[in-house]
Amino acid sequence: xxxxxxxxxxxxxxxxxxxxxxxxxxxxxxxxxxxxxxxxxxxxxxxxxxxxxxxxxxxxxxxxxxxxxxxxxxxxxxxxxxxxxxxxxxxxxxxxxxxxxxxxxxxxxxxxxxxxxxxxxxxxxxxxxxxxxxxxxxxxxxxxxxxxxxxxxxxxxxxxxxxxxxxxxxxxxxxxxxxxxxxxxxxxxxxxxxxxxxxxxxxxxxxxxxxxxxxxxxxxxxxxxxxxxxxxx
Amino acid sequence: xxxxxxxxxxxxxxxxxxxxxxxxxxxxxxxxxxxxxxxxxxxxxxxxxxxxxxxxxxxxxxxxxxxxxxxxxxxxxxxxxxxxxxxxxxxxxxxxxxxxxxxxxxxxxxxxxxxxxxxxxxxxxx
Numbered sequence: 001x002x003x004x005x006x007x008x009x010x011x012x013x014x015x016x017x018x019x020x021x022x023x024x025x026x027x028x029x030x031x032x033x034x035x036x037x038x039x040x041x042x043x044x045x046x047x048x049x050x051x052x053x054x055x056x057x058x059x060x061x062x063x064x065x066x067x068x069x070x071x072x073x074x075x076x077x078x079x080x081x082x083x084x085x086x087x088x089x090x091x092x093x094x095x096x097x098x099x100x101x102x103x104x105x106x107x108x109x110x111x112x113x114x115x116x117x118x119x120x121x122x123x124x125x126x127x128x129x130x131x132x133x134x135x136x137x138x139x140x141x142x143x144x145x146x147x148x149x150x151x152x153x154x155x156x157x158x159x160x161x162x163x164x165x166x167x168x169x170x171x172x173x174x175x176x177x178x179x180x181x182x183x184x185x186x187x188x189x190x191x192x193x194x195x196x197x198x199x200x201x202x203x204x205x206x207x208x209x210x211x212x213x214x215x216x217x218x219x220x221x222x223x224x225x226x227x228x229x230x231x232x233x
Numbered sequence: 234x235x236x237x238x239x240x241x242x243x244x245x246x247x248x249x250x251x252x253x254x255x256x257x258x259x260x261x262x263x264x265x266x267x268x269x270x271x272x273x274x275x276x277x278x279x280x281x282x283x284x285x286x287x288x289x290x291x292x293x294x295x296x297x298x299x300x301x302x303x304x305x306x307x308x309x310x311x312x313x314x315x316x317x318x319x320x321x322x323x324x325x326x327x328x329x330x331x332x333x334x335x336x337x338x339x340x341x342x343x344x345x346x347x348x349x350x351x352x353x354x355x356x357x358x359x
Contacts, residue, residue, distance in 0.1 A: 075246045080245070080246060086247075200256055202254060205334065226329075
């Protein structure tokens with residue numbers, strides 16, 4: 001049975017049209033211990049700060065829109081259990097549009113730049129193409145990335161070095177293993193800073209979809225050493 | 234179990250140990266500690282052994298005491314073991330071996346701690 005608890009949420013507020021600098025506002029929230037962080041944010045928005053900017057869509061961990069940092073750790077707000085003391089901040093290192101909302105235009109541009117669709121040698125013949133069921137399952141798993149940017153936000157290499165981030169590497173690996181793709185994804189991954197990864201697996205731990213971008217990077221590195229990237233070849 | 238899974242319905246990410254962060258920090262700290270130890274060790278041994286520095290040695294009787302501190306050796310051996318094993322784990326990953334990050338972390342910390350403990354016991358004469 002859920003029990004009633006009192007929570008203290010410190011939220012980073014910043015409205016570029018009004019504030020010179022970001023500041024923190026503290027809110028006391030009465031709720032229950034089974035609430036998610038998103039429930040707390042919504043409660044604050046509904047009852048205490050109607051001007052609080054935040055975003056969400058599905059509330060079931062499928063869209064990746066509600067990603068924020070809680071006590072310094074990037075999480076999906078709709079999935080993360082609330083805590084008595086919380087410091088809620090927008091995802092880093094992305095530019096903040098307002099309060100908890102970040103500008104995703106650079107992310108979208110990077111997705112477009114990497115061309116995450118199979119680059120075919122020949123014209124698509126139409127209709128289903130034969131594929132090994134195990135490979136299909138693996139590709140399906142890799143394709144379930146939410147693009148929530150939790151891994152990119154948590155990645156220490158992104159913070160320190162010229163590295164696009166784990167989510168992009170995972171997607172490149174997805175394409176590298178796709179039977180219809182003929183692009184040089186390894187070279188793309190190297191250009192995107194794949195070699196800067198520390199191999200710490202923090203992205204694997206934080207991924208709300210239980211994916212492992214770190215393993216995708218290790219697979220690319222193994223290919224660099226031994227050659228070959230297509231499992232089906 | 235199928236690889237394709239739905240997202241978890243509850244996470245407690247902000248409460249748990251961030252294995253990757255701790256491991257990466259320890260790897261850096263242990264590397265720095267080894268370098269610092271080697272540098273200090275070379276200087277101290279020069280002061281203690283080279284006749285030219287005999288005057289300096291006479292003025293620093295605490296060098297011998299410092300050299301006999303078991304905790305310094307325990308930390309050093311922990312650092313050497315951790316740095317080596319974590320480095321090998323990273324290398325193994327890139328060569329195609331899959332090791333779960335929690336297992337690897339606790340395994341490496343445990344083995345390294347045994348090396349450190351061995352030094353403490355050695356000084357204690359056990």
